[in-house]
Amino acid sequence: MAVSAAADRPILDPARARPFPEAALPVLRDPQLRKNVAHAIDVIQGKRARLVAEKADWQALRASASRIKDVALQNLGAYLEEFEARCTAAGGVVHWAADASEARRIILDVLRAEKATEVIKIKTMTSAEIELNPFLEAAGIRAHETDLAEIILQLGEGEPSHIVVPALHVNRSQVREIFARRMGIEDLPDDPEALTAAARRVLRAKFLSVPTAISGANFLIAETGSVVVVESEGNGRMCLTLPRTLITLAGIEKVLPRFRDLEVMLQVLARSATGERMNPYTSLWTGVTAGDGPERFHVVLLDNGRSGILARERERQTLRCIRCAACMNACPVYRQTGGHAYGSVYPGPIGAILTPQLQGLRHAQSLPYASSLCGACYEVCPVKINIPEVLIDLRAQVTDQERQRARRFFDPLYLGLRVAHLVFARAWLFHAAQCLGRVGLRPFTRKDGWIHALPGVGAKWTETRDLRGLPQQTFHAWWAERAKGAK
Amino acid sequence: MNGGASSREQILERIQRATPGAAASAAALAEDYGALPRAYVRAGRLDADACVELMVHRLREYDAEVVECAAEELPGTIAAQLAASGRRSFVAPPGVPAEWLAAGFDWRIDHGLTAAEIEAAEGVVTAAFCGVADSGTIVLHHSASEGRRVLTLLPDWHLCILRASQVVETLPEYFGRAAGNQGSGDEKAGTRDLGTEGLGNCGHETGRLPRLVTWISGPSATADIEMTRIKGVHGPRFLHVIVVKDRKLGTQGPATQGLSVQ
Ligand code: SF4
Numbered sequence: 001m002a003v004s005a006a007a008d009r010p011i012l013d014p015a016r017a018r019p020f021p022e023a024a025l026p027v028l029r030d031p032q033l034r035k036n037v038a039h040a041i042d043v044i045q046g047k048r049a050r051l052v053a054e055k056a057d058w059q060a061l062r063a064s065a066s067r068i069k070d071v072a073l074q075n076l077g078a079y080l081e082e083f084e085a086r087c088t089a090a091g092g093v094v095h096w097a098a099d100a101s102e103a104r105r106i107i108l109d110v111l112r113a114e115k116a117t118e119v120i121k122i123k124t125m126t127s128a129e130i131e132l133n134p135f136l137e138a139a140g141i142r143a144h145e146t147d148l149a150e151i152i153l154q155l156g157e158g159e160p161s162h163i164v165v166p167a168l169h170v171n172r173s174q175v176r177e178i179f180a181r182r183m184g185i186e187d188l189p190d191d192p193e194a195l196t197a198a199a200r201r202v203l204r205a206k207f208l209s210v211p212t213a214i215s216g217a218n219f220l221i222a223e224t225g226s227v228v229v230v231e232s233e234g235n236g237r238m239c240l241t242l243p244r245t246l247i248t249l250a251g252i253e254k255v256l257p258r259f260r261d262l263e264v265m266l267q268v269l270a271r272s273a274t275g276e277r278m279n280p281y282t283s284l285w286t287g288v289t290a291g292d293g294p295e296r297f298h299v300v301l302l303d304n305g306r307s308g309i310l311a312r313e314r315e316r317q318t319l320r321c322i323r324c325a326a327c328m329n330a331c332p333v334y335r336q337t338g339g340h341a342y343g344s345v346y347p348g349p350i351g352a353i354l355t356p357q358l359q360g361l362r363h364a365q366s367l368p369y370a371s372s373l374c375g376a377c378y379e380v381c382p383v384k385i386n387i388p389e390v391l392i393d394l395r396a397q398v399t400d401q402e403r404q405r406a407r408r409f410f411d412p413l414y415l416g417l418r419v420a421h422l423v424f425a426r427a428w429l430f431h432a433a434q435c436l437g438r439v440g441l442r443p444f445t446r447k448d449g450w451i452h453a454l455p456g457v458g459a460k461w462t463e464t465r466d467l468r469g470l471p472q473q474t475f476h477a478w479w480a481e482r483a484k485g486a487k
Numbered sequence: 488m489n490g491g492a493s494s495r496e497q498i499l500e501r502i503q504r505a506t507p508g509a510a511a512s513a514a515a516l517a518e519d520y521g522a523l524p525r526a527y528v529r530a531g532r533l534d535a536d537a538c539v540e541l542m543v544h545r546l547r548e549y550d551a552e553v554v555e556c557a558a559e560e561l562p563g564t565i566a567a568q569l570a571a572s573g574r575r576s577f578v579a580p581p582g583v584p585a586e587w588l589a590a591g592f593d594w595r596i597d598h599g600l601t602a603a604e605i606e607a608a609e610g611v612v613t614a615a616f617c618g619v620a621d622s623g624t625i626v627l628h629h630s631a632s633e634g635r636r637v638l639t640l641l642p643d644w645h646l647c648i649l650r651a652s653q654v655v656e657t658l659p660e661y662f663g664r665a666a667g668n669q670g671s672g673d674e675k676a677g678t679r680d681l682g683t684e685g686l687g688n689c690g691h692e693t694g695r696l697p698r699l700v701t702w703i704s705g706p707s708a709t710a711d712i713e714m715t716r717i718k719g720v721h722g723p724r725f726l727h728v729i730v731v732k733d734r735k736l737g738t739q740g741p742a743t744q745g746l747s748v749q
Contacts, residue, residue: 039714040714056528060526063524064526075516077502077503077506077509096494149709165714167711172713193717195712196709196712203721234721237701242602252498259662259696267658270704277621277623278623278702279704280708280722281722282700282702283702292635292699293635293636307501311501311505
């Protein structure tokens, strides 16, 4: 049981991560990990399916949710400016960060001005995207994660493998081992209740003493300048109300036009994410409120590649994502590989389209291929992102990119495709190739009509699947014969 | 803001170039928005009785303790709940009626209590803004009777007083009520039936949408370890609700639709 993940800690930086097929191998060989992942996914999937089925207006909710996001994205500039004006009027400070490094610097500047040496955090994938924790650590500021799953990962020096249940790959005895070792508790039983209680005790002190907090945002409301955070444990409410200063990091695509749009979003989010009618706690706040919550509030609006996605007509739908994780729970590929193979903080089908785009297709080019294109992700997505459509489009872009490179000219695959192009475009060549193929493949075709093993490049196919032998007569030949016979 | 202004212009300019189809004016934008499809269920189908019944059922599914009582029984019911909890020290927001503060317990009223003082209390008693039956959600707008956000967070035991007339069936109906507090003067009478009526001031600043909202659906929970649902991670571990029958129930005939109890 490889608990000490530190040794071979997965790399979630797309610029350094290995290609998906390689990164997936260790997981495929780790039955414990696959069991943990499959168990967690089965539980969420079952709950989700039951709660979606009871909702007679589910498709209408999906239609509204996706259109609300479309209108918000179509008019993103206007809505962001409206949000900024309202939030500022309510006492908040709005910052704009063009990329990850600017966001990190803005956050550090605020923390320095607060003379902060530590900060409490609510789980935010966006902060993982900009690799905030190691940056703060290097600057001498200790970041304490407060979400149970994030604590497990932080103490166990692991990496998130899911966007809603980030530690789903870790089981209870592994959690027990991590907590016992890092919290110095010796006789800790391994039932989830006792483990949760241990985390509660350790964190209470932090909540009451650390005066600065960092959060993400599930939604920003343009109409009111409010921010919404959806959570289960209450660590979010702690971070949002107890500290003196709160910093919220939010992608620019998080904005919704109106307060009322939440009546759609909150209904689809909880059902899709955790299979609940509503998650235990949802908080909305607007700037600062005298006597209630933080005295100082900063929002950092992060672009980091998002405006580039916005500009592409077919890919724009990627930005509708509300990070519910339903697509990865439904994905047959994710089920086998877990999240780390995706080499990004965003795994699964949404990661396969989001990560390469956020990277401007400079990295993570293998991800659009990490899919069987079965469409299960599209079917469950509450904002109707047609992930297979975007995957295919990205594959085309990756192929175009590769074609530009000179060495591709001699690549066997590309060479083969060029030959195929030549052959398929000419009937006489095609017929000749068929004759040749029949003769050439005959030695490999077994009695049952199948080819089980081929030499050379052909082995790439037969290693994993059989190939039907070529029939003795082609359709063309049969047709011609039949016409003759009719006369 | 350390060069933030230039990044702001840069981002907004990129967005502008990326969205040639953006509405040209505020009026055009309002029209785009107004054309959004909203075919989902926006009004409940249950009558008032069934709606409250569903709310109670959902709360119990979340392991919340629920008791129902008539308006005149409320002070006695509160006292009984407090006694049954085996706790002694409670906090309450300043806007709750004096008769809620049962004798025989230690009360601290939140006129700016410190976090440590609130943390030291064994329980908290508050009103609510609204209840959403469909998901068993209690909505707080943090008015004077609902308390500051921290008040319903630190104590381990929360007793929430919900009036039957505050319960709606669907989430969209809650949003209707919240928007009803926009005092533009043109809202229909009836969306404003959230008056005080001696049961605590549940109205909040009129004239705008709520500034602070907390939606609570059952006690704090996590399923982070092997998807086993554990109650009470950081918020209150115990949620108790008293539903006050403050309107004449059972006058609208039998429920038109049974509860979908699973
Ligand atoms: S792509 Fe859709 S299903 Fe996947 S996380 Fe985003 S919103 Fe959820």
